[in-house]
Amino acid sequence: MSAPLIEIRGAGFSYGEQAVFGGVDLDVYSGEVLTILGPNGCGKSTLLRCIGGALALKQGTVRFENVDLSTLDVRARARKVALLFQDHTPSFPYPVLNVVSMGRTPYLSAFGTPSAQDIAIAEEALEQVGMSHLKQRPYTELSGGERQLVLLARTLAQQPAVILLDEPTAHLDFKNQVRSLQQIGALAERGVTMIMTTHDPNQAFLFPGRAALMRPGGTLVVGPPAKVITDESLSAAYGIGVAVLSIERRDGLGELQFCTPWYNWPHKK
């Protein structure tokens, strides 16, 4: 096993007196998609933001290719880590290409504007997510799903070592969720390292890489999805009855794991 890309040791965070998580140890390897699961409020988004440097850890360190992330300035950090936020409020109707070019900002000089080469990189990123046909469209006119893919293209243009995605499918409809996940899968296949938080345990099974289940109290269980995501672990984490099932794909491409809760209707006996 090669050296981990990211090493997190003893990470802890609290809002004032309120502890969110503590004592988290995590390694992230190049080329994997690490999915962080857990119920709402368990701190997975906060953990992601700490890894990305948007929040500062109260205890512990995040080392990035052996460099402590907190010692890097904002620009250097942006060249290593790209963040895809779930709460994004669009402002001005910039053309899509313009928005994706913003991903090149960490590589520009203090007063610089994107060069022709930067624009080319942005266009290529758009191509990768299949949004090239929309490149001159005002970004505010896109649907939720299209906007998500454009932001994904922006993170690609940033050419980071790792992309952090915070609940990327949270506000998307069914079709767009699948579209997004397929794009993420395509990137994973190209070897892009990603850390993704999700509220849907099923997503952990889709990508090559490990899963990390965050339990209430802030502890983390990391391992291959099949090991981490079990009836017992999910029931304990979410506090509801869950079954992890496995079905045969109809197109003969193997098995597909998914989780389903045991619904309990109160009036049924």
Added chain:
Amino acid sequence: MRPVSKLRRCAILACSLCVALAQGFAVAAPETRQITDAAGRHVTIPENVTRVADPWHANNAMVLMLGGAATLVATSVQAKSQPWLRRLYPPIEAMPAAFNAAGEVNMETLIGARPDVILMAYDGSLPKWFTAVDSAYQIPVVLMPNSSLDGLKTTALLTGEVLGPKELGVAREFVRYFDDNIQRVMQVTGKLSPNSRPKVLHTSSAGILTADGRQTVIDDWINIAGGVNAATVAGNGRPVTMEQVAAWNPDVIIVGSAPNPQNRQAILDDPRWRGINAVKNGKVFVNPSGAYLWDRHSAEAALQVLWAAKLLHPAEFASLDVRKETKLFYARFFHYELSDAEVASILNSTPP
């Protein structure tokens, strides 16, 4: 002889008492006289005026000059702040200022001063406080003309008439002196051809650029002194643009807004004025100010015509010594001996 009956004695006593009382009342009723003011009103004022309120800044010096200083009981804020008036008449510093520069009256202060009469300028419209004072409090208001040198003479005479016979005498003397001065100047300037009359701009430039135009006191003395008013607008203190001033291109600029020396310096420092004839030829002057501003409607207008004539036509008035005339005027009318330094200060419009 039969003794006068008791009844008859009482009757005689009663009648005498009545007559005596009647006489007494007749003596106690104040005597009044009528005076016609500039607005054509017939104003009833006491025969003997001992308490005068003068909201008209310029006129305070006139009252002082005519000898009525002792009667002044209320004045205006601006009159109180004239440095030379304070020097000539120290009691004005403690005098209540019932009127401010915006023409508003503090009724309590005014009534508290119990004036017999109020002297006020009249330019065609009544002051804001007129109705209240005239009808509600019934203090007589004498209105006096405000917009020409001839009107100034009428003002002097009216003020004198209000104050009393001795003061009226002084007023007549002043008017004679004034006319003499005008005559002295017009003898020379009356013969000047239009070409030799310089264009004179009288301006205030503090804050907003203004010029004093036709149909004003300023226009009058400019004409008497042998100049022509460069400002073709009508009225006092008209806002004008720099372009207008540049188009008029005056030959002489007289600065008449306090603080005059600083305002004159501001014009000399301002690059936009540099192309103007007056600035190029170094003919930018400060208007003197003493008991009041010489250039406005004050008693010292009598000196203003001399000063202006010498300024505009120094060659023709070489023998005229303005400093000497100032000393003479102050000695004769204000009963004050000016030192050389004081004369210089008045002519430069600086405080004493």
Added chain:
Amino acid sequence: MIKLRNVALMILLPLATLYASLFLGRFAVSPGEVAHILLGQFLPIPHDWPRSAETIVLQIRLPRAILALFVGAGLAVSGAAYQGMFRNPLVSTDILGVTAASGFGAAVALLLSQNAIALQIIAFAFGLAGVGLTYLLARVYRSTPVLMLVLSGVVVAAFFSALLSGAKYVADPESKLPAITYWLLGSLNAASVNSLMVALPPIIAGSVGLLCMRWKINVLSMGDEEARSLGVRTEWLKGGIIVCTTLITAAAVSVCGIVGWVGLVIPHVGRMLVGPDHRALLPATLSIGATYLLCIDDIARTVSASEIPLGVLTAMIGAPFFAVLLRKTRGAWQ
């Protein structure tokens, strides 16, 4: 992407308006005379024009027109930068209190009978101080959130407005009060070469600064957190934008009083013409703002014998225009 024709237009339009301003006015100077006067400064041609025309063109109209160009450009680009930084189309340059503070400074200078240049400097200093106060009030845990900036700006502006009312109260109603009132209405009639030398450097410095930051403003308008994740030092950037716009606005107010609606309306016009990308928008607003204010000033001094205050005209034209804009966009950005 940037058409040469558009660039040429953006440069030529203000210059053409400048030339026109030199012969427009209540005192007739023909375009030919203007050309001769201008050329006569550099070339040895015979001086066959009246001296008063030369004074009017070179000493009065030229400095005034140049000042109008720079003030208009500066206010417009400041408004555009603030609208980007605050992500809000209703933001104008007054939002952090610079106008109220400068206005009070000017009133103090007028009360103390200072000359025109001292007044400019005092008003400028007060403008900077006002924004400094707003910034200090808005600092929360080493950052200045946008909401805190806006609220602090409201407080500081209200404070200086109150002080201004006090100054008007104590001012002598015959000379000082009309001067203060007139100054507050906004006018370029005191423009001279000296006032150019005091006002132009801060305006130019601030505008150049904003132009340098135009790409970063795009990124900042996505949100503070996102901008940071894209490598932008948001606190430095916001501080830089505030410093530049305050330099511009304080200098503008100190030289011509309170002229509103330029920083609010011109950025919208710019967006309609070149789009929201600040790389094109900021230069465009410079050009449009310059031409706009110069035209308005020409109207202000030509239409009637006594000048119409500039602030009155910009409000009378700007407010209805903005209303039309609101109706057209129905509140959305475009």
